[in-house]
Amino acid sequence: MSCAKCSEPAPRRIHRLVVIGVGLIGGSFALDLRRHRQVDEIIGVGRSRANLDVALNRGVIDRIAEDVASVVAEADCILLALPVAAMARVLATIAPALPTHCLVTDVGSTKQDVIAAARTTLGDKIGQFIPAHPIAGAETSGAEAAREHLFDGKALILTPLPENRPEDVTTLTALWQTCGARVTAMAADVHDRVFAAVSHLPHLAAFALVDDLIGRPEAELCFGYAGAGFRDFTRIAASSPEMWRDIALANREALLIELDAYLAKLTEVRALIEHRDGDALHTLFIRASAARRKWQGG
Amino acid sequence: MSCAKCSEPAPRRIHRLVVIGVGLIGGSFALDLRRHRQVDEIIGVGRSRANLDVALNRGVIDRIAEDVASVVAEADCILLALPVAAMARVLATIAPALPTHCLVTDVGSTKQDVIAAARTTLGDKIGQFIPAHPIAGAETSGAEAAREHLFDGKALILTPLPENRPEDVTTLTALWQTCGARVTAMAADVHDRVFAAVSHLPHLAAFALVDDLIGRPEAELCFGYAGAGFRDFTRIAASSPEMWRDIALANREALLIELDAYLAKLTEVRALIEHRDGDALHTLFIRASAARRKWQGG
Numbered sequence: 244m245s246c247a248k249c250s251e252p253a254p255r256r257i258h259r260l261v262v263i264g265v266g267l268i269g270g271s272f273a274l275d276l277r278r279h280r281q282v283d284e285i286i287g288v289g290r291s292r293a294n295l296d297v298a299l300n301r302g303v304i305d306r307i308a309e310d311v312a313s314v315v316a317e318a319d320c321i322l323l324a325l326p327v328a329a330m331a332r333v334l335a336t337i338a339p340a341l342p343t344h345c346l347v348t349d350v351g352s353t354k355q356d357v358i359a360a361a362r363t364t365l366g367d368k369i370g371q372f373i374p375a376h377p378i379a380g381a382e383t384s385g386a387e388a389a390r391e392h393l394f395d396g397k398a399l400i401l402t403p404l405p406e407n408r409p410e411d412v413t414t415l416t417a418l419w420q421t422c423g424a425r426v427t428a429m430a431a432d433v434h435d436r437v438f439a440a441v442s443h444l445p446h447l448a449a450f451a452l453v454d455d456l457i458g459r460p461e462a463e464l465c466f467g468y469a470g471a472g473f474r475d476f477t478r479i480a481a482s483s484p485e486m487w488r489d490i491a492l493a494n495r496e497a498l499l500i501e502l503d504a505y506l507a508k509l510t511e512v513r514a515l516i517e518h519r520d521g522d523a524l525h526t527l528f529i530r531a532s533a534a535r536r537k538w539q540g541g
Numbered sequence: 542m543s544c545a546k547c548s549e550p551a552p553r554r555i556h557r558l559v560v561i562g563v564g565l566i567g568g569s570f571a572l573d574l575r576r577h578r579q580v581d582e583i584i585g586v587g588r589s590r591a592n593l594d595v596a597l598n599r600g601v602i603d604r605i606a607e608d609v610a611s612v613v614a615e616a617d618c619i620l621l622a623l624p625v626a627a628m629a630r631v632l633a634t635i636a637p638a639l640p641t642h643c644l645v646t647d648v649g650s651t652k653q654d655v656i657a658a659a660r661t662t663l664g665d666k667i668g669q670f671i672p673a674h675p676i677a678g679a680e681t682s683g684a685e686a687a688r689e690h691l692f693d694g695k696a697l698i699l700t701p702l703p704e705n706r707p708e709d710v711t712t713l714t715a716l717w718q719t720c721g722a723r724v725t726a727m728a729a730d731v732h733d734r735v736f737a738a739v740s741h742l743p744h745l746a747a748f749a750l751v752d753d754l755i756g757r758p759e760a761e762l763c764f765g766y767a768g769a770g771f772r773d774f775t776r777i778a779a780s781s782p783e784m785w786r787d788i789a790l791a792n793r794e795a796l797l798i799e800l801d802a803y804l805a806k807l808t809e810v811r812a813l814i815e816h817r818d819g820d821a822l823h824t825l826f827i828r829a830s831a832a833r834r835k836w837q838g839g
Contacts, residue, residue: 469739484826528782
């Protein structure tokens with residue numbers, strides 16, 4: 244069905260949504276769609292029965308399915324909200340029984356590897372898979388952390404495939420817009436480079452800084468006097484170890500480039516301090532400080 | 542005068558407080574002491590007349606002195622709230638006319654270099670100088686940023702000198718406690734090592750990360766999609782370039798050791814990613830994440 248006015252395909256109604264991985268992201272997506280009555284039934288699937296029970300008790304999902312295979316045939320939309328390394332296995336389970344009309348999408352923090360896994364596992368059903376990434380992570384996780392309005396004003400990036408049906412892209416865009424997200428699209432390789440720089444590298448740098456403190460003789464004293472700067476700088480070091488291991492490996496090539504650039508920049512700063520080059524340090528700090536202030540304002 | 546009960550020296554009343562550098566820290570100290578009526582008059586001195594006018598108009602200070610030399614003789618307490626590199630020059634100006642009873646203190650982020658500057662410039666008046674460091678920085682600065690309650694519950698570290706008079710230490714402790722600070726003491730070299738690790742290194746790492754983004758072809762795209770993790774990780778990169786240049790140089794030796802340890806840790810993380818060693822990455826992330834969560838809880 245198309246819009247009578249502009250020939251843009253109209254979004255399709257999703258009756259039954261299957262959320263695989265009912266955590267912070269999958270659960271919050273479900274809560275917002277329920278609140279706006281955009282879906283009729285939400286079914287949760289996951290590894291942890293305890294987490295699914297939390298999701299059910301909090302009204303995040305309507306019912307629990309024992310496994311993915313048992314629920315694929317009745318799904319209109321399947322959301323994969325899993326660590327990226329788990330996508331291939333789950334996609335392979337979905338593939339055989341996937342109904343032709345069913346839209347499959349994900350929320351993975353890396354896109355090229357997930358697309359590669361989807362191409363391998365879905366075969367000629369690849370057009371049904373629309374890769375996506377909501378920019379709304381937090382250091383909390385699990386169904387307990389799911390909440391309404393998480394995506395309000397946040398970016399949702401689609402990296403659509405040439406095989407995607409326009410009406411599916413319209414439908415998925417409408418679902419995320421219902422959640423308050425600003426939906427944009429970009430190429431998967433650009434996505435992975437950009438997020439290696441502004442998200443994945445900072446996470447590694449924060450994990451590394453905290454790990455660097457642990458085990459030294461003055462560790463307790465250090466943690467005892469760490470202030471607000473340390474608190475904010477290392478907030479993301481409390482993130483899910485499993486999720487970030489997967490992201491680090493999935494976006495390996497872009498991350499190695501970013502790590503090398505960052506190591507070179509830190510080595511440059513180290514040399515300026517060693518050579519007591521106050522002017523050059525000042526210039527670098529002025530430049531970085533101005534860019535950070537401008538970004539915050541924007 | 543001593544306490545009749547325990548022989549602990551009683552705090553002395555400060556009639557006239559001179560604040561040199563009426564910014565976030567110096568101005569907030571003044572506001573809290575005024576609010577609690579702990580001083581009779583607060584005089585501001587500084588490089589920027591415009592900033593001093595803001596301080597006067599906001600009621601942070603009672604009057605402006607044209608220069609340090611003109612006001613030293615009438616001071617009971619002098620607070621040096623300056624970038625650490627400016628301390629030596631100001632201390633040299635203060636030294637000749639400094640009254641015997643006048644307490645001098647600072648709020649510098651490094652202590653060994655400030656103490657060395659004080660010893661050189663104050664000579665046999667060194668006992669009047671009590672080094673101090675409130676852990677209450679922010680990325681804002683100037684008299685406009687000064688506010689009441691800034692130090693509530695924050696740590697104030699004294700690194701007292703053997704020459705300090707006990708009643709002066711008691712008096713300064715009481716002033717900071719009036720501002721709500723938790724006053725503790727430690728050796729200056731321990732202070733500088735601890736803050737190199739938990740404050741100075743994170744600031745350099747944040748400046749470096751932002752500077753690493755600037756100038757690349759995809760910089761605008763990167764800043765456009767940077768999310769909450771980037772926001773918190775780089776908040777301190779908006780800090781005063783001048784102050785941080787001075788700190789980097791003042792705490793050079795401890796910082797070079799910290800930078801080397803951090804570069805080694807990041808190089809370790811890079812090697813784990815290059816060799817696709819997911820288990821070792823997972824172990825490191827679990828360790829760091831647990832330490833960060835424990836710290837937040839504590």
